Amino acid sequence: MEHHSILYEPVNRLLIALLGEPPVERLSPGTAAFFFPDGKGAWIPDPAIMTLLVLLIFALFFPLAARRYSREKPGAVQNFLEMVVAGIRSLLSDVIGHGAEKKYLNIIGTFALFIFVSNVFGLFFFLQPPTGVLSTTVALALLSFIWFNAQGIREHGLIKYLAHFMGPVLWLAPLFFIIEIIGNFARILSLSLRLFMNIYGEHTATGIFAGLAPIVVPWPLMALGLFTAVLQAFIFVTLSSVYVSLATAHEEY
Amino acid sequence: MLKKTVLMTMVLVAFAAMPALGAQAEAGAAPAASGVKWGAIGAAFLLGIAAAAGAIGQGRATSAAADGISRNPGAAGAIRTMTIIGLALIESLVLYALLIAFLIRGL
Numbered sequence: 240m241e242h243h244s245i246l247y248e249p250v251n252r253l254l255i256a257l258l259g260e261p262p263v264e265r266l267s268p269g270t271a272a273f274f275f276p277d278g279k280g281a282w283i284p285d286p287a288i289m290t291l292l293v294l295l296i297f298a299l300f301f302p303l304a305a306r307r308y309s310r311e312k313p314g315a316v317q318n319f320l321e322m323v324v325a326g327i328r329s330l331l332s333d334v335i336g337h338g339a340e341k342k343y344l345n346i347i348g349t350f351a352l353f354i355f356v357s358n359v360f361g362l363f364f365f366l367q368p369p370t371g372v373l374s375t376t377v378a379l380a381l382l383s384f385i386w387f388n389a390q391g392i393r394e395h396g397l398i399k400y401l402a403h404f405m406g407p408v409l410w411l412a413p414l415f416f417i418i419e420i421i422g423n424f425a426r427i428l429s430l431s432l433r434l435f436m437n438i439y440g441e442h443t444a445t446g447i448f449a450g451l452a453p454i455v456v457p458w459p460l461m462a463l464g465l466f467t468a469v470l471q472a473f474i475f476v477t478l479s480s481v482y483v484s485l486a487t488a489h490e491e492y
Numbered sequence: 493m494l495k496k497t498v499l500m501t502m503v504l505v506a507f508a509a510m511p512a513l514g515a516q517a518e519a520g521a522a523p524a525a526s527g528v529k530w531g532a533i534g535a536a537f538l539l540g541i542a543a544a545a546g547a548i549g550q551g552r553a554t555s556a557a558a559d560g561i562s563r564n565p566g567a568a569g570a571i572r573t574m575t576i577i578g579l580a581l582i583e584s585l586v587l588y589a590l591l592i593a594f595l596i597r598g599l
Contacts, residue, residue, distance in 0.1 A: 333573075422496045429584060436587035474580040 242446065245365040246292065247285045254282040289369040293356050327351060327476070334480040335487075343483065346386060351476045354379065354434065358468030361442040362461055364449065371439045373431065380431035383479045388423075391486030400486070426482060430475060437471050531599030538596075542589030549582045 261275040261282050276284050283291075304316050313321070327348050331340040354370060361368035369375045392400045404423070406415030441464045449457045557575035561568045 418496065425496070432588060432591060433580075433584035436591055437583075440587070440590065470576065470580060474577065477577055 242367070243285050244289060244367040246288050247281070250283060250288055251281040258282065285367050286369045286372040286375055289360060289367050290357070290375065292366075293353065293360070293369060296356065297352070323352075324348065330477065331480055334477065335484040343480070347476050347480060350379065350383065350479060351472050354475055355468060355472040358438050358471060359465070361438055361445070361468070362464050368438050368442055370434055371442050373435050376431040376435040376438075377427070379434070379475070380427045383430060383475075383482070384424075384427045387479060387483040387486050390483050394487040394489075403486075426478075430478060434471050434475060437467055441467050529599075531596045534599075535593035535597040538589055539593045542586045546582055546586035550579050553578045553582065 260279050263271045263275055263279050266274065271278075275281065304320060307314060308317060324344075328340040328344060331343055331347060335343070357368055357370040357375070359368075360366040361371060370379075388400075391403070394400075395403070404416050404419035405412040406419065408415075441460075445457055445460045445464055448460050553575060557571055560571045564571075
Protein backbone atom coordinates (compact mmCIF):
# COMPACT_ATOMS: atom_id res chain seq x y z
CA MET A 240 0.00 0.00 0.00
CA GLU A 241 2.77 2.37 -0.94
CA HIS A 242 0.73 5.42 -1.75
CA HIS A 243 3.10 8.32 -2.15
CA SER A 244 2.32 12.00 -2.05
CA ILE A 245 2.49 14.21 -5.07
CA LEU A 246 5.81 15.72 -4.03
CA TYR A 247 7.69 12.45 -3.57
CA GLU A 248 8.61 11.84 -7.20
CA PRO A 249 9.59 15.39 -8.23
CA VAL A 250 11.68 16.20 -5.18
CA ASN A 251 13.58 12.95 -5.25
CA ARG A 252 14.11 13.07 -8.98
CA LEU A 253 15.49 16.58 -8.62
CA LEU A 254 17.81 15.49 -5.83
CA ILE A 255 19.01 12.46 -7.76
CA ALA A 256 19.67 14.69 -10.75
CA LEU A 257 21.62 17.11 -8.58
CA LEU A 258 23.44 14.74 -6.25
CA GLY A 259 23.43 11.34 -7.91
CA GLU A 260 22.01 8.25 -6.29
CA PRO A 261 22.03 7.82 -2.52
CA PRO A 262 25.31 6.20 -1.37
CA VAL A 263 23.64 3.05 -0.08
CA GLU A 264 26.62 0.76 -0.77
CA ARG A 265 29.04 2.72 1.36
CA LEU A 266 26.98 2.30 4.53
CA SER A 267 26.20 -0.77 6.58
CA PRO A 268 22.74 -2.26 5.89
CA GLY A 269 21.27 -0.96 9.14
CA THR A 270 22.59 2.55 8.62
CA ALA A 271 21.47 2.52 5.01
CA ALA A 272 17.99 1.44 6.05
CA PHE A 273 17.94 4.20 8.66
CA PHE A 274 19.02 7.07 6.44
CA PHE A 275 17.60 5.95 3.12
CA PRO A 276 14.57 3.79 3.88
CA ASP A 277 13.55 3.66 0.24
CA GLY A 278 16.91 2.37 -0.89
CA LYS A 279 18.55 3.84 -3.93
CA GLY A 280 15.33 5.36 -5.21
CA ALA A 281 14.95 8.28 -2.88
CA TRP A 282 17.06 10.72 -0.94
CA ILE A 283 14.26 11.96 1.26
CA PRO A 284 11.41 9.66 2.30
CA ASP A 285 7.82 10.75 1.98
CA PRO A 286 7.04 11.71 5.61
CA ALA A 287 10.12 13.93 5.73
CA ILE A 288 9.03 15.73 2.56
CA MET A 289 5.59 16.25 4.06
CA THR A 290 7.08 17.59 7.29
CA LEU A 291 9.17 20.04 5.32
CA LEU A 292 6.02 21.09 3.51
CA VAL A 293 4.32 21.76 6.85
CA LEU A 294 7.31 23.86 7.88
CA LEU A 295 7.13 25.74 4.61
CA ILE A 296 3.44 26.47 5.08
CA PHE A 297 4.09 27.77 8.58
CA ALA A 298 7.05 29.83 7.46
CA LEU A 299 4.94 31.49 4.77
CA PHE A 300 1.62 31.82 6.55
CA PHE A 301 2.42 33.15 10.00
CA PRO A 302 4.73 36.04 9.12
CA LEU A 303 2.19 37.19 6.54
CA ALA A 304 -0.59 36.99 9.12
CA ALA A 305 1.53 38.86 11.64
CA ARG A 306 2.25 41.61 9.17
CA ARG A 307 -1.45 42.31 8.84
CA TYR A 308 -1.86 42.63 12.60
CA SER A 309 -4.12 45.51 13.49
CA ARG A 310 -5.41 46.24 16.94
CA GLU A 311 -8.43 48.32 15.99
CA LYS A 312 -9.75 46.49 12.99
CA PRO A 313 -8.79 42.84 13.10
CA GLY A 314 -9.42 40.88 9.94
CA ALA A 315 -10.82 37.37 9.72
CA VAL A 316 -7.48 35.54 9.88
CA GLN A 317 -6.34 37.55 12.88
CA ASN A 318 -9.63 36.84 14.69
CA PHE A 319 -9.30 33.15 14.04
CA LEU A 320 -5.70 32.97 15.19
CA GLU A 321 -6.50 35.01 18.31
CA MET A 322 -9.26 32.52 19.06
CA VAL A 323 -6.79 29.65 18.77
CA VAL A 324 -4.24 31.34 21.02
CA ALA A 325 -6.90 32.20 23.59
CA GLY A 326 -8.13 28.61 23.53
CA ILE A 327 -4.67 27.23 24.20
CA ARG A 328 -4.09 29.77 26.95
CA SER A 329 -7.34 28.85 28.66
CA LEU A 330 -6.48 25.17 28.37
CA LEU A 331 -3.10 25.78 30.00
CA SER A 332 -4.55 27.87 32.80
CA ASP A 333 -7.24 25.26 33.43
CA VAL A 334 -4.89 22.33 33.57
CA ILE A 335 -1.78 23.87 35.12
CA GLY A 336 -2.94 27.12 36.59
CA HIS A 337 -1.29 30.24 37.93
CA GLY A 338 1.01 31.74 35.39
CA ALA A 339 1.78 28.63 33.40
CA GLU A 340 0.34 29.97 30.20
CA LYS A 341 3.09 32.48 29.79
CA LYS A 342 5.84 29.93 30.21
CA TYR A 343 4.43 27.08 28.20
CA LEU A 344 2.38 28.74 25.49
CA ASN A 345 5.18 28.58 22.94
CA ILE A 346 5.86 24.89 23.01
CA ILE A 347 2.31 23.76 23.61
CA GLY A 348 1.08 25.99 20.81
CA THR A 349 3.74 24.59 18.51
CA PHE A 350 2.73 21.04 19.30
CA ALA A 351 -0.93 21.85 18.77
CA LEU A 352 -0.52 23.62 15.44
CA PHE A 353 2.03 21.20 14.02
CA ILE A 354 -0.01 18.13 14.95
CA PHE A 355 -3.23 19.68 13.70
CA VAL A 356 -1.87 20.68 10.30
CA SER A 357 -0.05 17.35 9.92
CA ASN A 358 -3.25 15.46 10.68
CA VAL A 359 -5.25 17.56 8.23
CA PHE A 360 -2.79 16.57 5.49
CA GLY A 361 -4.36 13.14 5.74
CA LEU A 362 -7.60 14.42 4.25
CA PHE A 363 -6.04 15.30 0.92
CA PHE A 364 -5.56 12.58 -1.63
CA PHE A 365 -2.35 14.09 -2.97
CA LEU A 366 -0.67 14.41 0.43
CA GLN A 367 0.39 12.04 3.16
CA PRO A 368 0.06 12.95 6.82
CA PRO A 369 3.48 13.12 8.46
CA THR A 370 1.94 11.91 11.70
CA GLY A 371 0.76 8.79 9.92
CA VAL A 372 4.18 7.20 10.33
CA LEU A 373 5.61 6.04 13.61
CA SER A 374 8.77 8.12 13.17
CA THR A 375 7.05 11.49 13.49
CA THR A 376 4.78 10.53 16.37
CA VAL A 377 7.57 8.93 18.38
CA ALA A 378 9.68 12.02 17.77
CA LEU A 379 6.86 14.25 19.04
CA ALA A 380 6.27 12.01 22.05
CA LEU A 381 10.01 11.98 22.86
CA LEU A 382 10.12 15.77 22.65
CA SER A 383 7.15 16.04 24.97
CA PHE A 384 8.71 13.52 27.37
CA ILE A 385 12.07 15.30 27.48
CA TRP A 386 10.30 18.63 27.87
CA PHE A 387 8.06 17.78 30.80
CA ASN A 388 10.81 15.92 32.61
CA ALA A 389 13.14 18.86 32.08
CA GLN A 390 10.49 21.20 33.49
CA GLY A 391 10.11 18.95 36.51
CA ILE A 392 13.87 18.79 37.04
CA ARG A 393 14.19 22.53 36.63
CA GLU A 394 11.44 23.11 39.16
CA HIS A 395 12.49 20.65 41.83
CA GLY A 396 16.12 19.79 41.23
CA LEU A 397 17.21 16.35 40.06
CA ILE A 398 17.29 14.55 43.42
CA LYS A 399 13.92 15.82 44.58
CA TYR A 400 12.40 15.10 41.19
CA LEU A 401 13.55 11.50 41.35
CA ALA A 402 12.30 11.33 44.92
CA HIS A 403 8.86 12.08 43.49
CA PHE A 404 8.76 8.60 42.11
CA MET A 405 9.18 6.98 45.49
CA GLY A 406 5.54 7.11 46.34
CA PRO A 407 3.84 8.05 49.58
CA VAL A 408 5.17 5.38 51.97
CA LEU A 409 8.90 4.82 52.50
CA TRP A 410 8.96 1.05 52.90
CA LEU A 411 7.17 0.58 49.56
CA ALA A 412 9.66 2.86 47.80
CA PRO A 413 11.50 0.25 45.68
CA LEU A 414 8.27 -1.19 44.29
CA PHE A 415 6.75 2.23 43.72
CA PHE A 416 9.90 3.52 42.07
CA ILE A 417 9.90 0.76 39.47
CA ILE A 418 6.22 1.14 38.74
CA GLU A 419 6.42 4.92 38.48
CA ILE A 420 9.47 4.84 36.20
CA ILE A 421 7.84 2.32 33.89
CA GLY A 422 4.66 4.36 33.89
CA ASN A 423 6.65 7.46 33.05
CA PHE A 424 8.30 5.80 30.08
CA ALA A 425 5.01 4.26 29.03
CA ARG A 426 3.80 7.82 28.45
CA ILE A 427 6.05 8.01 25.40
CA LEU A 428 4.50 4.84 24.08
CA SER A 429 0.94 5.91 24.75
CA LEU A 430 1.32 9.41 23.28
CA SER A 431 3.01 8.19 20.11
CA LEU A 432 0.84 5.13 19.53
CA ARG A 433 -2.39 6.98 20.13
CA LEU A 434 -1.59 9.66 17.58
CA PHE A 435 -0.09 7.26 15.05
CA MET A 436 -2.86 4.68 15.13
CA ASN A 437 -5.59 7.31 14.93
CA ILE A 438 -4.13 9.07 11.92
CA TYR A 439 -2.81 6.00 10.13
CA GLY A 440 -6.04 4.09 10.66
CA GLU A 441 -8.11 7.06 9.51
CA HIS A 442 -5.99 7.64 6.43
CA THR A 443 -5.98 3.96 5.45
CA ALA A 444 -9.72 3.56 5.98
CA THR A 445 -10.46 6.69 3.96
CA GLY A 446 -8.19 5.43 1.21
CA ILE A 447 -9.96 2.09 1.06
CA PHE A 448 -13.38 3.70 1.00
CA ALA A 449 -12.34 6.20 -1.62
CA GLY A 450 -11.05 3.35 -3.73
CA LEU A 451 -14.37 1.56 -3.48
CA ALA A 452 -16.83 4.42 -3.99
CA PRO A 453 -15.14 7.71 -4.81
CA ILE A 454 -18.05 10.12 -5.01
CA VAL A 455 -20.19 10.54 -1.88
CA VAL A 456 -19.32 7.67 0.42
CA PRO A 457 -15.93 8.94 1.68
CA TRP A 458 -17.48 12.19 2.93
CA PRO A 459 -18.63 10.93 6.36
CA LEU A 460 -15.25 9.28 6.83
CA MET A 461 -13.50 12.51 5.92
CA ALA A 462 -15.68 14.44 8.37
CA LEU A 463 -14.67 11.91 10.99
CA GLY A 464 -11.09 12.38 9.90
CA LEU A 465 -11.30 16.13 10.41
CA PHE A 466 -12.81 15.61 13.84
CA THR A 467 -10.06 13.12 14.66
CA ALA A 468 -7.42 15.59 13.49
CA VAL A 469 -8.64 18.29 15.87
CA LEU A 470 -9.27 15.84 18.69
CA GLN A 471 -5.88 14.14 18.55
CA ALA A 472 -4.02 17.44 18.56
CA PHE A 473 -6.15 18.54 21.52
CA ILE A 474 -5.53 15.27 23.38
CA PHE A 475 -1.78 15.43 22.78
CA VAL A 476 -1.44 18.94 24.17
CA THR A 477 -3.87 18.28 27.04
CA LEU A 478 -1.95 15.21 28.12
CA SER A 479 1.37 17.02 27.77
CA SER A 480 0.04 19.83 29.98
CA VAL A 481 -1.26 17.31 32.51
CA TYR A 482 2.14 15.58 32.59
CA VAL A 483 3.99 18.84 33.04
CA SER A 484 1.60 19.90 35.79
CA LEU A 485 2.17 16.56 37.53
CA ALA A 486 5.93 16.93 37.14
CA THR A 487 6.06 20.46 38.52
CA ALA A 488 3.43 20.01 41.19
CA HIS A 489 4.19 21.42 44.60
CA GLU A 490 2.25 19.56 47.22
CA GLU A 491 1.32 22.28 49.65
CA TYR A 492 -0.74 20.98 52.51
CA MET B 493 -3.23 1.12 38.68
CA LEU B 494 -5.29 -0.94 36.25
CA LYS B 495 -4.33 1.33 33.38
CA LYS B 496 -0.66 1.04 34.28
CA THR B 497 -0.97 -2.75 34.36
CA VAL B 498 -2.65 -2.70 30.96
CA LEU B 499 0.05 -0.41 29.57
CA MET B 500 2.85 -2.57 30.92
CA THR B 501 1.23 -5.63 29.42
CA MET B 502 0.95 -3.84 26.10
CA VAL B 503 4.62 -2.91 26.21
CA LEU B 504 5.60 -6.49 26.96
CA VAL B 505 3.35 -7.91 24.25
CA ALA B 506 4.57 -5.37 21.73
CA PHE B 507 8.17 -6.18 22.48
CA ALA B 508 7.39 -9.87 22.31
CA ALA B 509 5.75 -9.40 18.93
CA MET B 510 8.66 -7.39 17.50
CA PRO B 511 10.75 -10.43 16.56
CA ALA B 512 7.84 -11.47 14.40
CA LEU B 513 8.61 -8.60 12.06
CA GLY B 514 12.19 -9.75 11.59
CA ALA B 515 11.37 -13.42 11.47
CA GLN B 516 8.74 -13.11 8.78
CA ALA B 517 10.94 -14.95 6.30
CA GLU B 518 11.10 -18.17 8.30
CA ALA B 519 7.72 -17.87 9.95
CA GLY B 520 6.02 -18.15 6.59
CA ALA B 521 6.66 -21.89 6.61
CA ALA B 522 5.10 -22.58 10.01
CA PRO B 523 1.36 -21.98 9.40
CA ALA B 524 1.52 -23.48 5.94
CA ALA B 525 2.29 -26.85 7.51
CA SER B 526 -1.12 -27.24 9.09
CA GLY B 527 -2.92 -24.62 6.98
CA VAL B 528 -4.49 -22.85 9.95
CA LYS B 529 -3.71 -19.15 10.12
CA TRP B 530 -3.56 -18.66 13.85
CA GLY B 531 -2.34 -15.11 13.44
CA ALA B 532 -5.41 -14.01 11.52
CA ILE B 533 -7.77 -15.80 13.89
CA GLY B 534 -6.03 -14.28 16.90
CA ALA B 535 -6.10 -10.81 15.38
CA ALA B 536 -9.80 -11.07 14.63
CA PHE B 537 -10.72 -12.23 18.11
CA LEU B 538 -8.42 -9.66 19.70
CA LEU B 539 -10.01 -6.83 17.81
CA GLY B 540 -13.52 -8.03 18.49
CA ILE B 541 -12.95 -8.19 22.22
CA ALA B 542 -11.11 -4.88 22.26
CA ALA B 543 -13.81 -3.08 20.30
CA ALA B 544 -16.54 -4.54 22.52
CA ALA B 545 -14.81 -3.52 25.74
CA GLY B 546 -14.03 -0.08 24.34
CA ALA B 547 -17.63 0.43 23.27
CA ILE B 548 -18.91 -0.53 26.71
CA GLY B 549 -16.52 1.89 28.38
CA GLN B 550 -17.31 4.73 26.02
CA GLY B 551 -21.04 4.12 26.39
CA ARG B 552 -20.77 4.43 30.15
CA ALA B 553 -18.73 7.60 29.84
CA THR B 554 -21.19 9.21 27.44
CA SER B 555 -24.20 8.28 29.53
CA ALA B 556 -22.59 9.67 32.66
CA ALA B 557 -21.79 12.87 30.76
CA ALA B 558 -25.38 13.19 29.55
CA ASP B 559 -26.64 12.67 33.10
CA GLY B 560 -24.25 15.26 34.43
CA ILE B 561 -25.22 17.89 31.90
CA SER B 562 -28.91 17.24 32.41
CA ARG B 563 -28.55 17.67 36.15
CA ASN B 564 -26.40 20.77 35.94
CA PRO B 565 -26.55 22.55 32.58
CA GLY B 566 -24.23 25.28 33.83
CA ALA B 567 -21.32 22.85 34.03
CA ALA B 568 -21.77 21.73 30.44
CA GLY B 569 -18.43 23.17 29.28
CA ALA B 570 -16.34 21.45 31.91
CA ILE B 571 -18.24 18.17 31.55
CA ARG B 572 -17.86 18.26 27.79
CA THR B 573 -14.09 18.76 28.01
CA MET B 574 -13.68 15.94 30.50
CA THR B 575 -15.87 13.64 28.43
CA ILE B 576 -13.90 14.23 25.25
CA ILE B 577 -10.61 13.55 27.01
CA GLY B 578 -11.99 10.39 28.64
CA LEU B 579 -13.37 9.07 25.35
CA ALA B 580 -10.06 9.63 23.57
CA LEU B 581 -8.14 7.83 26.31
CA ILE B 582 -10.48 4.82 26.18
CA GLU B 583 -10.19 4.85 22.40
CA SER B 584 -6.41 4.78 22.61
CA LEU B 585 -6.54 1.45 24.48
CA VAL B 586 -8.59 -0.04 21.64
CA LEU B 587 -6.01 1.33 19.21
CA TYR B 588 -3.19 -0.45 21.05
CA ALA B 589 -5.10 -3.68 20.39
CA LEU B 590 -5.40 -2.69 16.72
CA LEU B 591 -1.64 -2.26 16.57
CA ILE B 592 -1.08 -5.74 17.98
CA ALA B 593 -3.61 -7.11 15.50
CA PHE B 594 -1.59 -5.53 12.67
CA LEU B 595 1.55 -7.14 14.01
CA ILE B 596 0.21 -10.68 14.36
CA ARG B 597 -2.16 -10.91 11.43
CA GLY B 598 0.36 -12.56 9.17
CA LEU B 599 1.60 -15.24 11.49
